[in-house]
Amino acid sequence: MKILICYFSGTGNTQRVVYKFKEALCEKGAEVDVYRIESNEMNFNLDDYDKVGIAYPVHAFNAPAIVLDFAKKLPELKYTKPLFILNTSGEPLKLNNISSIKLKKILGRKNYDLTNEYHYVMPYNIIFRHTDKMAYDMWETAQKVIPIDAEELLSGKTAELDKVLFGSLLAFIFRVEHWGGRFNGKRYKVNENCCHCNACTRMCPTHNITVENGELKFGKNCIMCMRCSFFCKENAIKIGLFEKWKVNGPYTFEKPKVEEENKHKNYCKKSYIKYFANCEEKIKKYENLKKQNFQEESVFDEEEVAEKV
Numbered sequence: 001m002k003i004l005i006c007y008f009s010g011t012g013n014t015q016r017v018v019y020k021f022k023e024a025l026c027e028k029g030a031e032v033d034v035y036r037i038e039s040n041e042m043n044f045n046l047d048d049y050d051k052v053g054i055a056y057p058v059h060a061f062n063a064p065a066i067v068l069d070f071a072k073k074l075p076e077l078k079y080t081k082p083l084f085i086l087n088t089s090g091e092p093l094k095l096n097n098i099s100s101i102k103l104k105k106i107l108g109r110k111n112y113d114l115t116n117e118y119h120y121v122m123p124y125n126i127i128f129r130h131t132d133k134m135a136y137d138m139w140e141t142a143q144k145v146i147p148i149d150a151e152e153l154l155s156g157k158t159a160e161l162d163k164v165l166f167g168s169l170l171a172f173i174f175r176v177e178h179w180g181g182r183f184n185g186k187r188y189k190v191n192e193n194c195c196h197c198n199a200c201t202r203m204c205p206t207h208n209i210t211v212e213n214g215e216l217k218f219g220k221n222c223i224m225c226m227r228c229s230f231f232c233k234e235n236a237i238k239i240g241l242f243e244k245w246k247v248n249g250p251y252t253f254e255k256p257k258v259e260e261e262n263k264h265k266n267y268c269k270k271s272y273i274k275y276f277a278n279c280e281e282k283i284k285k286y287e288n289l290k291k292q293n294f295q296e297e298s299v300f301d302e303e304e305v306a307e308k309v
């Protein structure tokens with residue numbers, strides 16, 4: 001089976017998930033190509049693939065604008081093709097499941113048939129910084145669940161995420177973020193810590209940061225992916241109205257030697273507990289099934305051997 005995964009990732013979480021998913025699919029014998037949406041190259045031929053995947057981080061309970069624009073550019077298909085979605089988000093609220101509604105609509109009209117959708121909780125790149133322990137737990141969990149999901153995808157079994165009531169309307173309202181991002185992006189500034197390394201100008205997925213007369217200029221095409229401020233080594237970029245929510249510096253995803261205090265331990269507490277518990281249950285169920293299959297196969301082999309003897 002040949003699979004194409006097209007993804008956008010602002011600060012690397014979704015990219016991690018995509019490559020782990022690719023690894024899991026390849027281990028099961030699939031051939032997988034990965035396409036970076038921001039490259040804008042559209043250098044693939046969909047006829048070459050049996051399934052298409054789209055992966056993105058949830059932005060204000062929606063897919064980021066760059067992902068919807070990409071979906072609009074995808075060609076209309078003559079015959080239906082299975083589509084799957086992978087998304088990551090900072091909190092495990094069910095509300096995040098509405099993020100794919102618009103994408104499904106755009107692509108459904110062009111004969112892409114959404115059959116499977118998988119969601120992984122990964123650390124926040126805005127609002128607040130998750131503790132290193134939480135980031136480690138999230139990634140450890142995702143790494144265990146992804147191979148199960150990949151196997152399910154290949155088996156042809158469908159998987160849908162539960163949506164909330166009035167999901168389409170809510171997603172429509174929250175899509176104000178697409179417009180708000182452009183408005184807010186113009187208000188980005190750098191402080192005196194800026195060392196003019198120009199890493200932000202090189203990294204920006206929409207080429208929205210330019211240098212004019214030695215000064216950084218933020219244009220009107222910001223998609224609020226946070227890449228510039230998140231990876232700024234000098235923490236010099238002020239993100240307009242959302243400065244208080246800024247998260248600076250990548251997560252290591254390693255198990256911390258000393259556990260720091262979790263200042264947000266009550267934030268969405270029940271949802272996180274439920275998310276980890278559900279994942280744990282899924283992993284156990286899968287392991288038990290594998291064990292059972294293995295035992296059945298062994299019994300079968302013994303019978304076969306006995307017969308031959």
Ligand SMILES: Cc1cc2nc3c(=O)[nH]c(=O)nc-3n(C[C@H](O)[C@H](O)[C@H](O)COP(=O)(O)O)c2cc1C
Pocket residue numbers: 008009010011012013014015056057058059060061062088089090091092093096122123124125126224225226
């Ligand atoms: C502008 C913006 C909006 C976001 N909105 C949500 C949200 O609605 N729900 C959520 O759980 N996480 C939200 N997040 C957090 C990201 O979805 C999460 O950290 C994701 O894993 C980042 O993936 P990336 O590193 O691939 O960009 C938002 C992040 C940004 C930058």
